[in-house]
Amino acid sequence: MALASIAIASSNPLYSSLTLPTSRGRGGGGSTRRRRTHCLKITGSSLAGGSALFQAAHHTVDTYIKSGMVIGLGSGQASDMAIQYIGLQLGAGALKDIVGIPMSIACASEAAKAGIPLGHYEYCSQIDFAFDDADIIEEGTLISVIGRTRNEGEESIIQEKSILNAANKLVFMITENQYKSGPDGSIPVLVNSLNWMQAAEEIDDLFLGDAEVWRRPSIGIAGPKGGDFPLVTKEGHNVLDVIFTSPILSLNEVSKSLDEVDGVIDHGIISKFPCTAVIASESGLSVVDNLPKNAVKEP
Structure with missing residues (x-):
């Protein structure tokens, strides 16, 4: 894939350049609008x-979390630790x-055990901040995929x-192998039960040659009809599960x-602005956001 390198102008050595993919194709391209991302490096020696x-x-x-906040609580290994x-x-x-x-029964249980007072989400709810794990995040855009493995x-x-999109500020916590250009794997898609096969066939035709479409089972082995x-x-x-067999x-x-x-x-694709990814690696953390270059950051 052709890559365009964008350097972040800054005298601070913690800021580095990123590569953003050029846009192409239907499972791939089109005229995707790109935003510059800023990357803050926190070295392992400082942790x-x-x-x-x-x-x-x-x-x-x-x-990011301050007293008095209403916080969306995500699910996954990093979210449980948070x-x-x-x-x-x-x-x-x-x-x-x-x-x-x-955001789930599992994280509600973890929060109750941790002693965090809980509220109920309504579509008019104000959420100051939310954090979550993601299955994959697309480099450059910070568009993410959730819901791959839940049964x-x-x-x-x-x-x-709904909670992630309602939050004034959103952070995903991931490992470095989950942040990539040309992500692969599956996209979960929710469909009406009565005409699920019609939707599955249309999706299969839409990504013909690039993806397989399987209905997720509650037990047993997955397959085109979900068992x-x-x-x-x-x-x-x-x-x-729309399972892409080549990079998206x-x-x-x-x-x-x-x-x-x-x-x-x-479906499990989330495009949120503003959004921040805290990327964990053995050498430390990288904090990447999709704010405009001259925007004022708020903690």
Whole structure:
């Protein structure tokens, strides 16, 4: 893939250049609008002991969460560690008057054990900040994919996306191998149960040669029809896994294409602005955002 290098002008040596993919194709290209991203490097020598994701979780809480906030609580390994750390900060008095809005039953349980007061999400809810794990994040755009591996019908991609999109500020915590140009793998798609096969066939035709479409099972082995026990979400939808067999050149174009398919309710692609990715590696953390170059950052 052709790459265009964009250097971030700054006298601060912590800022580095990034490469952004040029836009192409339908599963790939089109005229995807690109934003400059800023990358802050935090070296391993400046971090205390602990795993890289542990450090990403603590950095996220220490940097972005303030007393009095309403916080969207995500799911996953890094999110669980952030939830536990918030609980410790509340217990120590370093944070006060925090209200957590859980994105899943699992994270609600973790938050309750950590002693975080919980609220219920409504579509008019004000959410000051949200954090979450992501399955993959597209380099340059920070468009992400969630919901690849969940099998429980009571978990809701719709609820998770609603909370993430409602947040004034959003941070994803990931490892360096989850941040890439030309991401691959599956995209979960929610479809009406009654006409799921029609939607699946249309999606299959849409990405013919680039992806396979399987209905996700609740138990047993996945396949085009999801076996005898297809997964049904708590909203009553089936989940199709659109499994790309080659790199996805543009998640934005894939998202647009899926939105046009009759019977598609939602999918696991999130395009959020502003958005920040805290990327964990053995050498330290990289903090990347998609703010305009001259925008004033708020913690």
